[in-house]
Amino acid sequence: MRKTVFKGTALPLLLLAPQLVITAIFFLWPAGAAIWQSLLQEDPWGMSSQFVGIRNFTEVLAEPEWRGAAYNTLIFSTAVAVLAMGTALFLAVQADKSIRGANIYRTLLIWPYAVAPAVAAVLWLFLFHPSIGLVGRALNEAGIAWDYKLNGNQAMLLIIVAAAWKQVSYNFIFFLAGLQSIPRAVLEAAAIDGAKPVRRFWTIILPLLSPTAFFLLVVNLVYAFFDTFGVIHALTGGGPGKATETLIYKVYVEGVQNVNLGSSSAQSVILMILVIALTAVQFRFIERKVHY
């Protein structure tokens, strides 16, 4: 690869400036404001504010509700990542075969990604609502007591499926691209040596897909942590009880509904630290097992 070396620092800085400005305005500034706010105690109107050190943090970490949300987030993100990646990999492997109309399948599978989270949630609501949903009514008529408005496990199941469904398309595109970049010659050589499709998948395709899979794991976990707000908000609103309240949803409830800015900021700072730590761990330990 050819390397270009700039003389001086003015030009490179100028070229980087747009990205740096965007990072500063849309990441550093709000993150800094959140950290500062997390150390304050304020009334909703912002007329009296008092520095309280780390009290917001100690109070949040002592709350049983916060721990419940952390547990929900763990279950939810793991399930969403596994389900979304597993389904996408299965579909990508199928769509990678030489079949009639493969392009149509591929296009259709990418569609859900273009649906806004709230719209996706409403679609699922119309399917699974216990009294107005098609599937929900059918389940109840078949004698299965389906009521995600009152059954916490069913509610969790529903938001996991809805959130994973949204992410399958994204994963599908990357897996498909990854599959297509695997050299045919390797697969054909294995086939000539007598390796059956299942064996070819586990010993050749999967290891060669591991960079893609690793990238998607990080992206899916971040998605499950941060981008699933719309789905949860429109489907369950964190309920019933607090059964589907994840950490990001709790930040919203605390900050936007309850106008409790100190506590909400402290929670988002904790969330930020958690995700940074999680990503660091992934790069440190899992990336070693990835073949490039």
Add this chain to the structure above:
Amino acid sequence: MRRRFLAQASLAAAAIAATRTRPAAAQAPVEIQFWHGLAQPLGGQLEVIVAAFNASQQGVKVVPSFRGSYPETMVAAIAAFRANAAPHVVQMFEVGTGTMMAAGRAVKPVYELLAEAGVSIDFNDYLPAVRGYYQASDGRQMSMPFNSSTATMFYNKDHFKRAGLDPEMPPKTWEELAEAIKKLKAAGIASPMTTSWPAWVQVEQVSAIHNIPLASLGNGFDGLGATMQVNNPVMVRHMNNLIAWQKDGLFKYGGRDNAADALFPAGEVSLTMASSSLRARLLRESRFAWGTAMLPYYSDVAGAPRNSIIGGASFWALNRGPSGGRNAAEWKGVAEFYRYLSQPEIDAKWHMDTGYVPVRRASYQVAKSQGFYEKNPGTEVAIEQLLRGGETTPNTRGIRLGGYVEIRNIIQEEMEKSFQGQQNGQQAMEAVTQRANTVLRNFERQNRG
């Protein structure tokens, strides 16, 4: 365009000069920003009233703007205030009253606003349950009551007939109601009863109707130090009843807030307790005969039944931002707007068009004299229920707790846990008390300094 504007302005100036016989410079009307949280069709009806006010005079122009649901409007107003761009008037739901009362310099209390502008409104004519909800504990009016509702019971007369119940005799007490829903169930109704607004109807209203405190210090009217008191025998008994009925399939939990509204017009349940403003939807959607009745009470509780409490919203005047920033002309404009809204004819029309209750006795008389209640049976139930038992008591004035939006959600969450079979009524009410007290202490701490 500019010439036309100048012509209008000079006409307006001439009109002012003519009526008030004092010289006035040609100037644009004072603009009053007004944020509300009513979706269609109610929001449109509200904006018609605003347009009529604008057309009635030249000095003030109120600019209405829809800001999403009530909680969204509240948060938008708070955020705008922090950015020094608050609207002059914001419609705030009754749940936010405690937070507004503690807002200090952020709000301009109605009594102060009217006194400075030299405008008088006869608040003594307002229904006690309405006026009191928005008064400081010493009786000074803090916000301008406008759209008020209360909870009533709606029942399906066709279902009642099928179950052999008298469709003109809806249950008056919870004991009668328990018998009725058993008969309805036996007649093949899968889930006879539901409720909208679980916290408002099954906790706040039940407390008021039985004249028992929801919280200490007169439900919070007398200070920020109030503590929750829902762990009392009446509330626990009521929760245990709901839990038992839910288990036996007599009661169906339909979700938080007004999520259960859809069940009754669809004919799925035989009776529901919901906002009196559900009437408009029932008229449009129900394909069966239905009736309206007062909320039931436990006949063995001494002092019951009293008046129910209101829901809905009131109007709050806000400063521009933390450093004030409004002039006398703007406050005067807000005062004129309030005076217009307070007229019995305007209020009575709003009541008859929407299903909200009249907030003034005079408006009630206007509606009566027009024969509204004979033509629309059931519409009087909400008002009679609000006036039941005469003057309000410290337990029936309303609720004045900071952070109450959060507390209402806590109540709904703990009810949901009970209906899932995770806890009994006693445990649910203890949990509400304990969690709500944390919110109250936190609010007290934030607003002390």
